[in-house]
Amino acid sequence: MAQAPSIRITCECGETESVAYGETWVCDTCERRWNTTQIPADAYAGRRRRMRLLKLEILGFGLVVLVVFAPLVLFVSSAFVFLALIVAAAWMFLYMPFWRRRVRRAAGEAPRWELHPE
Ligand SMILES: [Zn+2]
Structure with missing residues (x-):
């Protein structure tokens, strides 16, 4: 992990x-x-959770594409491979940059804490 x-x-x-x-x-x-x-542990955990959710979103999307297209290609028509490629390309070029921006923003928004020397 x-x-x-x-x-x-x-x-x-x-x-x-x-x-x-x-x-x-x-x-x-x-x-x-x-x-x-x-x-505070809560604040730190909240930030980690946000980053984890963004990663899950990518995994979930990949899974949905796989679940939708694998049966179509295997059982319906191999022509769906092309459609799958188009969706994959759209995902790479349209969705991923948008996703990376959100990850950067989430990381950049991480709060700053004022610590005190012990
Ligand atoms: Zn020092």
């Missing part, structure tokens, strides 16, 4: 580091401790 998205921490001294949720980072330069568990 995909790894949990890491959290980018910017220290008060300007040092930055990406750490996994739940980890504590000690800044190399000024030795402040930054604890990512200060981020």
Whole structure:
């Protein structure tokens, strides 16, 4: 499975580091401790859930295309292969860019949290 998205921490001294949720980072330069568990678990889980839903949407769409076209091609007419290709092409060129934009937006909308050194 995909790894949990890491959290980018910017220290008060300007040092930055990406750490996994739940980890504590000690800044190399000024030795402040930054604890990512200060981020509410709900907020973090909500963000992960949104990204997972977007991935499921792609899988679901692929599955629907397969379920609709596989029997048509196998049992009705091989001519449906062409229709399936057209749908696949439309999906690649019309839907995927739109989907990627939404993923980027979802990632970009990720809230910023104010952590406090321990
Ligand atoms: Zn620092």
